[in-house]
Amino acid sequence: MTMNFQARRWLVLSACLLAILQPAPAFAYIDPSSGGLLFQILAPLFAAIVGGWVFLRRAIARLLHAIKERLTRKAGR
Amino acid sequence: MTGGASAPSGGKAELAGLRPTLWQLFCFCLAGLGVIWLPLAVMQQMDALLAFVSGRELIADAALMLSLLIAVAFATALVGRIFAGLLGRLGVGDRRAWLLTWALLGLPLLFLCGGQFAAALKLWVQNVHGAKLIIGDAWRVGFLAICAAVLLLTGWTMGAARLIRALADAFLSLRVPALVLSALALGYTALHQPPLRADFLSAQPVSRPAAASAAPDIILITLDSLAADDAGLCGERVSFMPRLKEFARGATCFERYYSVSNVTSPTTGTMETATLPWTHWVSAYGGRIPAQIKQATLGHALQNAGYGTHSIAATLGASPLRSGAHSGYDSTDVADSTSLHATLYNSFSVFPDASSLPSFFFVASSVLASIDLRRYQDLNPFPADAVYAGVPALLANEPPARPSFLWLHVWPPHSPYLPPASTKYRLLPRGELDYRRDFPLLVNKLYDVKQQPLIDKYRLRYRETVMGADEKLGDLLDTLQAQGRLDRAMVVVTADHGESFERGMLGHGSGALHEPVIRIPLLIKMPGQKVARTIDTPVSQLDLPSTLLDVARARQLPQAEGKSLLPLLLGRPRAAEPVFVMDLEGQSRFRKIRDGRYVVIDGAHKLVYQLAKDHAELYDLTADPHERHDLAAAEPAVTARLRGLIRARIAEAEVRRERWFNASAPRP
Numbered sequence: 001m002t003m004n005f006q007a008r009r010w011l012v013l014s015a016c017l018l019a020i021l022q023p024a025p026a027f028a029y030i031d032p033s034s035g036g037l038l039f040q041i042l043a044p045l046f047a048a049i050v051g052g053w054v055f056l057r058r059a060i061a062r063l064l065h066a067i068k069e070r071l072t073r074k075a076g077r
Numbered sequence: 078m079t080g081g082a083s084a085p086s087g088g089k090a091e092l093a094g095l096r097p098t099l100w101q102l103f104c105f106c107l108a109g110l111g112v113i114w115l116p117l118a119v120m121q122q123m124d125a126l127l128a129f130v131s132g133r134e135l136i137a138d139a140a141l142m143l144s145l146l147i148a149v150a151f152a153t154a155l156v157g158r159i160f161a162g163l164l165g166r167l168g169v170g171d172r173r174a175w176l177l178t179w180a181l182l183g184l185p186l187l188f189l190c191g192g193q194f195a196a197a198l199k200l201w202v203q204n205v206h207g208a209k210l211i212i213g214d215a216w217r218v219g220f221l222a223i224c225a226a227v228l229l230l231t232g233w234t235m236g237a238a239r240l241i242r243a244l245a246d247a248f249l250s251l252r253v254p255a256l257v258l259s260a261l262a263l264g265y266t267a268l269h270q271p272p273l274r275a276d277f278l279s280a281q282p283v284s285r286p287a288a289a290s291a292a293p294d295i296i297l298i299t300l301d302s303l304a305a306d307d308a309g310l311c312g313e314r315v316s317f318m319p320r321l322k323e324f325a326r327g328a329t330c331f332e333r334y335y336s337v338s339n340v341t342s343p344t345t346g347t348m349e350t351a352t353l354p355w356t357h358w359v360s361a362y363g364g365r366i367p368a369q370i371k372q373a374t375l376g377h378a379l380q381n382a383g384y385g386t387h388s389i390a391a392t393l394g395a396s397p398l399r400s401g402a403h404s405g406y407d408s409t410d411v412a413d414s415t416s417l418h419a420t421l422y423n424s425f426s427v428f429p430d431a432s433s434l435p436s437f438f439f440v441a442s443s444v445l446a447s448i449d450l451r452r453y454q455d456l457n458p459f460p461a462d463a464v465y466a467g468v469p470a471l472l473a474n475e476p477p478a479r480p481s482f483l484w485l486h487v488w489p490p491h492s493p494y495l496p497p498a499s500t501k502y503r504l505l506p507r508g509e510l511d512y513r514r515d516f517p518l519l520v521n522k523l524y525d526v527k528q529q530p531l532i533d534k535y536r537l538r539y540r541e542t543v544m545g546a547d548e549k550l551g552d553l554l555d556t557l558q559a560q561g562r563l564d565r566a567m568v569v570v571t572a573d574h575g576e577s578f579e580r581g582m583l584g585h586g587s588g589a590l591h592e593p594v595i596r597i598p599l600l601i602k603m604p605g606q607k608v609a610r611t612i613d614t615p616v617s618q619l620d621l622p623s624t625l626l627d628v629a630r631a632r633q634l635p636q637a638e639g640k641s642l643l644p645l646l647l648g649r650p651r652a653a654e655p656v657f658v659m660d661l662e663g664q665s666r667f668r669k670i671r672d673g674r675y676v677v678i679d680g681a682h683k684l685v686y687q688l689a690k691d692h693a694e695l696y697d698l699t700a701d702p703h704e705r706h707d708l709a710a711a712e713p714a715v716t717a718r719l720r721g722l723i724r725a726r727i728a729e730a731e732v733r734r735e736r737w738f739n740a741s742a743p744r745p
Binding site: 076 | 250
């Protein structure tokens with residue numbers, strides 16, 4: 001176990017907070033909340049772009065860098 | 078990333094490069110708010126909002142929101158930096174101070190983004206698979222407990238420092254897109270500056286033409302969700318509003334007065350424009366009065382007739398700030414609320430034209446609503462006092478020679494049915510439905526017929542709330558009487574729509590258009606009136622603005638579809654007109670009217686019509702006031718005539734909708 005007492009206490013506190021602050025039905029008149037065609041198309045696209053950026057950003061950068069290096073080397077020969 | 082002041086070692090190594098500088102914290106917050114939370118929030122509501130706002134308006138609102146979030150991110154980062162500094166001064170070690178600072182900012186951000194993501198995921202699954210995902214409270218608590226346990230276990234096994242590091246890295250990796258988007262949003266907002274609320278900037282008195290001699294003060298009071306039968310104001314029936322009943326002894330009571338819709342915004346849109354919802358298209362979710370008639374509203378007409386015009390609403394949803402009619406008012410106040418959720422919502426009234434902003438906060442504000450739920454278990458978040466308190470001073474400050482128009486919209490008896498202590502337990506004893514947590518069924522939803530006994534108890538608490546609303550209104554009328562204003566004023570007491578506790582429908586949403594939802598009280602006391610009168614001709618909310626303008630001797634609105642009730646008030650005959658009521662939920666001002674539920678009331682007959690199914694139900698309200706016997710098959714001639722009338726009016730509305738909205742409309 002790598003956690004000290006303070007960190008554990010903090011995590012327990014945050015977990016309790018999460019459970020206490022469960023979303024409740026809000027008052028009416030602000031929630032169209034219908035989803036719809038645009039939402040069905042855009043939401044996965046958005047998730048893919050953000051997920052790709054966060055998790056594959058470095059891999060993509062490495063790949064592009066490798067391609068660039070290979071091309072530069074070829075041109076140098 | 079810059080490293081810490083000292084060389085990282087041990088636990089601090091896990092946070093190396095994450096010294097919480099102001100810039101790091103700012104980028105962290107901006108990435109979470111601007112790249113994850115806001116796009117998810119906008120996407121989730123986009124389809125519904127685009128039914129009432131154009132694509133350009135939605136982009137402008139999103140850009141404004143992101144510009145505001147830049148300020149929020151900076152303020153939050155500043156708080157984080159100060160917090161880190163304080164911890165340093167208190168002698169807390171670097172590692173712990175860094176950890177706590179990132180946690181202070183990271184956990185709420187994670188909660189906000191995670192909550193929005195979970196809501197979007199649920200909605201997406203519902204949309205794509207057509208499954209309705211309803212989880213009860215117990216399951217919701219269980220689900221959140223699992224989330225909390227996963228977080229706890231992850232922290233336990235990974236170590237808090239590594240967990241925080243992973244969280245901060247993930248958000249900070251989005252800082253480039255966050256900064257680019259923010260720059261674009263700032264640029265767009267600077268080029269298309271949203272107007273601020275006029276009375277927010279200055280309270281300068283506006284010059285007016287002189288009013289007609291003897292033009293009376295007009296005080297319009299709308300009580301949200303007050304059904305006619307529960308008010309019981311006309312005739313000798315049982316009333317739950319004894320003080321208003323007393324007031325009715327010197328007023329005219331309309332026995333069959335109908336709202337134009339079953340939710341607030343379309344009804345306020347009608348009272349502002351004297352047009353039906355299929356003309357003005359003001360919806361609950363951000364619809365604004367169309368540009369063609371935006372300067373021809375009740376407020377504008379009264380201003381042009383020399384009136385000082387003021388509105389005090391319990392919530393933004395019922396305010397002219399929401400419908401876009403605010404420029405017709407000298408002041409537009411939204412009353413203070415004890416609710417955190419409502420306070421956040423109301424704060425957006427600073428930008429009255431950015432009507433989508435509150436909708437972006439639906440998921441986030443549900444957390445505030447849950448805090449409200451726990452803080453104020455038996456306290457109505459929108460007490461009538463909050464609206465009435467400012468009235469005497471407001472009227473006293475008006476120039477003496479200028480008549481005033483004052484529109485007060487109060488929340489009770491709208492749900493939550495939390496009567497004040499003075500009327501609570503008068504009808505339903507203590508022990509049931511005492512607190513908000515005791516109301517297991519959601520309002521504005523359908524219920525199973527087996528739950529009728531419980532719903533009957535809901536109704537008793539509702540009626541106690543009606544009694545509480547009556548007490549407060551009675552106090553206001555007494556104050557006005559003491560000021561000597563009441564006798565010479567025109568006073569109108571009515572509702573926006575009614576409330577149902579029958580036929581499987583609780584509240585007023587969900588498309589229900591039966592009598593308790595649409596038949597509402599209307600009490601009009603003319604200046605100097607001392608005698609009670611009752612009128613049983615069916616009349617519409619649509620007629621109210623024309624009536625007020627008639628009494629004020631102001632010019633009628635050019636687009637008015639209603640007719641003044643003044644002849645009836647003066648005891649003269651008025652030709653009976655069919656009354657229309659509609660629920661346009663799911664319809665768009667930018668697309669052809671394909672569905673919707675409509676009612677036409679013609680004498681004793683009431684036809685309920687659903688356009689998409691071409692389905693009609695016919696009731697005889699004299700013989701069958703509770704609408705239990707559908708006569709559509711038994712009386713085909715009446716059914717065909719009324720259905721033809723509705724279809725003809727829908728066709729007219731469709732032509733107007735095409736002309737007014739299609740030029741700037743996004744294509745379906």
